[in-house]
Amino acid sequence: MPSIGLEKGSLVVITGGHEVTGFLKAKGKKLINGEGREILLRGVGFGSWMLPEGYMWLFPDQGDRPRRIEQMVKELIGEEKAEQFWEIYYNRYTSESDIRQISADGYNSVRVPILARFLIEDSDGEVVRFHQAHLKIIDNVIDWCREHRLYVILDLHGASGGQTGTNIDDSEFDKPELFMNERNQEITVALWRMLAERYKDEWIVAGYDLLNEPLPEWFSAYNDQVMPLYKKITKAIREVDDRHMIILEGVHWATDWSIFNEKIDDNLMLQFHKYWNSPDTESIQIYLDKREEWNVPIYMGEGGENNKEWYAGAFRLFEDHNISWNFWTWKKMDKINSPCSVIQPAGWQQLIDYLEGGVKPDKAAAEHILWEYLHNISFEQCLYQKEVTDSLFRRPSTRIPAIFYGYHGEGISYGIMNRVDENIGFRKNDGTDIRFIEGSRTAPNFQHGKGEPWQADERLCVQLTPQDWFAYEFTVGHDSKASLYTVELRAFAPNERAWMAVSVDDNLIEIVEVIGESWGTQRLNNGFQLSPGLHRIVLKSVENRVRIDWLEVLPVNELEEK
Structure with missing residues (x-):
């Protein structure tokens, strides 16, 4: 019978928050905390929070992105009520109760997806003005994570103009206008500079994830613009913040790392995403090879949307290869494969039918459905599915x-x-x-x-x-x-x-x-x-x-x- 020590090739899971301390930084192929100890990030993402995603609402393509969902809500209950709806939504969808449970479950980090339009109040003039009340929402989650010892990764999930040209970044015309309009790039650089200035002294922030999943392969003509933009953003960040880690994603849903031709910072981590395919070493070998070549840590920043058996394989794959990971996503409606399931409100099908061209619910009925949804999205009202987290660990x-x-x-x-x-x-x-x-x-x-x-x-x-x-x-x-x-x-x-x-x-x-x-x-x-x-x-x-x-x-x- 073979005799193998437990310490060989794998990090022991430490819970209780002791490993989450001090500024996180890249040191060779490892992540090091403020005490100089090696750490793997094990976290969850907050999909559909600051960037509502229609599939997590069970909506068809007509409601597949924030601007379409917002338009539906406004049409159904009017502008004033819609403003109330979204204020409650943003403050309730992720709360301290969620953070407390995530920490208790043994995770040590969260990835916070941000929609640029959520933070930008005005960008028409020379100076970009930011929405202070919405920034306060990010401040709150950072405060809760500091209290409950969870590192925070700030993720620009939807950049100005859209970096993917698809629903996942709220693209208006299904084009990657971030790379088609110089002004959108200027706004993106200004946004990251503002965030870096605001959080430069906040050790619980693990790093800055500059762009989520830029440029699917059908927009690969713009691939040569990604690294130059990463360099511009990094330069702006480093002018005000020299401590936080820079996190770069490849193109085509973060899976294609062929764009990584230059190591642009000394405190750097590379990110890939993994969905639906074989959880074996061959499937991630290109990322392991780049880790060796660049001598940097790597991060599986999004993976999930599958079943618990797949999770038991894929997330052990990451652990065995000393790859930090983040599960997507913590909460969505009426699903068994996320830790939290939002209970579908009665009458929800009426909203789906309306989006597909059916009868418009009357205002009172629509308001009742939407406010029941607001009630159901709080952690206390969700169906908590511990077995999903158990499968990840x-x-x-x-x-x-x-x-x-x-x-x-x-x-x-x-x-x-x-x-x-x-x-x-x-x-x-x-x-x-x-x-x-x-x-x-x-x-x-x-x-x-x-x-x-x-x-x-x-x-x-x-x-x-x-x-x-x-x-x-x-x-x-x-x-x-x-x-x-x-x-x-x-x-x-x-x-x-x-x-x-x-x-x-x-x-x-x-x-x-x-x-x-x-x-x-x-x-x-x-x-x-x-x-x-x-x-x-x-x-x-x-x-x-x-x-x-x-x-x-x-x-x-x-x-x-x-």
Whole structure:
């Protein structure tokens, strides 16, 4: 049985706020806090707050961006009531209650998406004037995060004119007018200079994310303008603030780093986003290579919009490669794949129908629906789904698909006697035996954008031959009340009977007999104790082949309660 120390290749999760202290900075490939200690950012994003996103409201394309949602609200209840609606919305959608819960959940950071139009009061003259009441909203979240020890990343999600030419930045004409109009760039530089001046002494601010997801590939003709603009913004920031980290995103949804041809600052972090595709090392290798080349930390600044099983794989991938991460998003309506789900108000379909050209609700009915929505968006009224956060940190009782064994490489995360040459398009360089559970021979499909459970006809399994082993890391939270744990797994024996050793933290817990040529679920007879922190399970075939679908670490007391 292999013996691997827990410290090897992975950072231990520290909760309680002690790692969040002092100005954060890049030092080589690491992030260092104010005490000089290494830290990984583990956070959530506040999608749809200062930049309302229609899909999080379940709206069709006619209500897919802030300006269209604002127009709908104004048409339904009038300008005066609309102003009241938005004032309540911005002050309630993210509150100290949300921040308190995020901190208690063990995250150490938040990413705050900002719409330039939300902050700009007037840009027609030579001097850009900013909306002080809206800046106060950012001040508030920074104050709450300082109190509850969460680093804050300020993210310009929607720049003046729009950096993507799509709904996600509130583009008016579906064109990236930030790169088509010099004035929009001047306003963007002025906005960042103002924010840097305002927060230059605020250590809880981790850094400045200059532009979210600039220029999808169909606007790649403007790609050569991104780095020059990054340089202009950085120069303006450094004229007033030399302590905060600069964060740069690639083009095409932050996935294309080919624009990074010059390291423009000494305190720099590069950001990519990851949605819906295979959570394996091959899929992020270009980012790992750039980290080595530039000797800078890297950050997965947005990932999510999938199901909990995918989260258990993808976010362990980031952890194993020492990549800071941020989950998207903390809160949205009527979904099972975010920590908070806003309960859909009665009559909400009337708003959807109206946007699609249907009957306009009368003013009283529309106001009732919208104010019920305002009631429902507060954290206290949301459906809190702890299991989503548990899946990100791989805490009990998260189900871990067996294909998501560790990402530290052969000899650390897995050991195999005979490498497999067949390539099914996932973890293709490992040489492990990954098989389709059903008969389909198509490439694995991870595009569960709506958060549906792991689908049987798309699920994969691993096969262990004698002496093969796979390792799975997981985390026990510091607030865990369980005294004993067990392991449940789904497996079968192609040759009718097999034996498999289950070890936890290098201690053999049980030799499991797997009987039958069809899938079955079985639980260990023996319980074991776990302290808070990072732990490691190893599954090793002892005799005959065994195929494994998934495993779960379960608190025994929860099973007894059931």
